[in-house]
Amino acid sequence: MxxxxxxxxxxxxxxxxxxxxxxxxxxxxxxxxxxxxxxxxxxxxMNILDDETTPYFRFKSIGYFVWLFKEIVKANMAVVKAVLSPDMEISPSMFKVKMDHGTDLGRTTFANSITLTPGTISVEMEDGEILVHALLEEMTDLEGFKEMGVRSGKAVADPMNYVPKLAAKPKATKKRKGS
Amino acid sequence: MPTFLHYLNVSVAFLLLIGMALLLGRLLSGPTLYDRILAVNSFGTKTVLFLCVFSLIIGRADGIDIAILYALMNFIATIAVLKFFRYKALSMSLEDAHIDKPTVKTGTRKGGSKA
Amino acid sequence: MTLEIIQLVVSGAFLISGVFFVLAGAVGVLRLPDFYTRMHAAGMTDTLGAEFIIFGLMVQAGFTQTSLKLFLIAFLLFLTSPTASHAVADAAHHAGLKPLLGKFRAPNPAEVKANKVEKH
Missing domain, CATH: 1.10.287 (Helix Hairpins)
Structure with a gap:
């Protein structure tokens, strides 16, 4: 405090x-x-002086942001190529990525990193899963998500000890929830 | 005397305006509400960039303060509009919002007695 | 003099690549077929486009307060843009907007090109 x-x-x-x-x-x-x-x-x-309010900074996290920037540049190139080609060949898909971050900060960092990388967007966060929408087929690679999860966990001192695995790909018709 | 850097900035500002015009097309023709919100949000980001470039073109640093304000307002406006269309109201009852518990806790602490 | 040329080249490279990403994002928002895919194009504008343009301007401003303020804008955009993107996507998903899944190709390249020319 x-x-x-x-x-x-x-x-x-x-x-x-x-x-x-x-x-x-x-x-x-x-x-x-x-x-x-x-x-x-x-x-x-207001009793909000805790770890969430305080700006968080660690010198160790800088390495993560450098890595994230590299990933963002790579993903940007792929998305630009897909968008600007005359016949845009995209294959949008939605799938769930499991995550096991202990703290809210770790979860937020992971989900925001997914959204920051163009081509993948975290649509919904449930208990231990993130519903991800991916633009291209090469972005559904789960190893990449696992690496991002482990690295983001290390960056905010919240180690991720879970191997994220793919839940069943939802069908297109199942996604309608009824408004 | 205008330098080459000045012309570069002016052309960047014009290209940003073209990007904003393209986004206006999506804003007007977006089939769903969320397309429009997305277009407005992206338009706001481009406005921030345009303000930054513009304040360097006219050589006054004050414009950058406005850009900071615009960046924050853009975020808050997006969240507020989304919240409004989700709950059809900007206010929530205390039972729904789950904000009554911390308030009670604060009241029992010295913060409450001070007030 | 050489310093000015270096400044011009570095800042120009940042600005031009940033504007390229911003315009590509805007074209993508217009071209892509459905809401969730458009979000990716908008995210492209928010990340690399915005950061590159602001870094290019920071090179022009040098070590001044203006440069610090520009860095603050870049930091704020870096924090708020994914949050806003996630909020929009979450709201659309909650409202039951159906995503387009599976392989997609632009229906007829010639027709799309004609449309693009019309829109420009």
Whole structure:
């Protein structure tokens, strides 16, 4: 609690400096400091000063983002090729990927990484599964999802000890839920 | 004197405008509501990019603040519209939202007595 | 002088590739056959298109506050765009929108080309 308040304070001060850019203006300095303190105080009063509110950063995670960027570039190339070719040959499919992340942060990181990679979108999150919509056939490769899950788990210190496996591919007609 | 970089920025801004015009086509002809929301969301992202390029073209850094605001508003607007069409209301009753429990917990703590 | 040329080349490369991805995403949103597939094209705009354009502008701005603000925009887009995409897809799925599954080819290439020319 005290630690997350300190981190939140530091991040808010940096944020204020980024937005204002003033270092030598006394009035702005004081009012900025007061507003930062007010935000931290309100967060403490709302009782939301926990791991979820505090901005999360680890130097170890940078490697994951570099890897993710490489994956994003690769997937972008494939999607651009499919979209811009005159006869777009796409094979959309929907399937479930199992995941076993302990914390909400791990689950969010994994699902957001899937969505960030063009060609795959996490449509729905259930208990231990993500319903994924994939644009191309080569993106239904489960080994890739497993690698992404393991790496994203490592990045947020939430190891994934489960081998994700394919649940049955749903039929096209089964997906209608009735509005 | 306009430099080559300036012409580059201007052409980038024009190409972004063309992309926005293409998205307007999807916005007008989208068969479902969700196509339109998707088009609006993507249009907003392009607007943010256009504002960034534009503020560098006119040489005023103030435009970037507006771009930050627009990025945040775009996200919130998308979520709000989706929530509205899912629940047909922007407000939820306390029983549905499950937000009453933490509030009670806060009240018993020192935060409540302070207030 | 050489520094300016390097700045021009690097920033130009970033900007042009970013604009390419943005335009490809916009064309994809127009061309692709159904809502879920269009989301992929929109995601392409949100990730590489936006980040490349903003990095190109950061190269132009140099080490200034403008550059920091641009980085903040890139970071915010990086966080919010997948969340918004997931929210839209989840809402459509919840409402019962049926995805198009299986292999798909553009029905008649000549016809599609004619349509594209009409739309441009």
């Amino acid at each position: 005290r630690k997350s308040a300190a981190i939140l304070l530091l991040v808010l001060v940096l944020y204020w400096f980024t937005l204002s850019g003033y270092f030598d203006h006394t009035v702005l300095f004081v009012t900025g400091g007061l507003s930062v303190l007010a935000v931290v105080g309100l967060a403490a009063r």
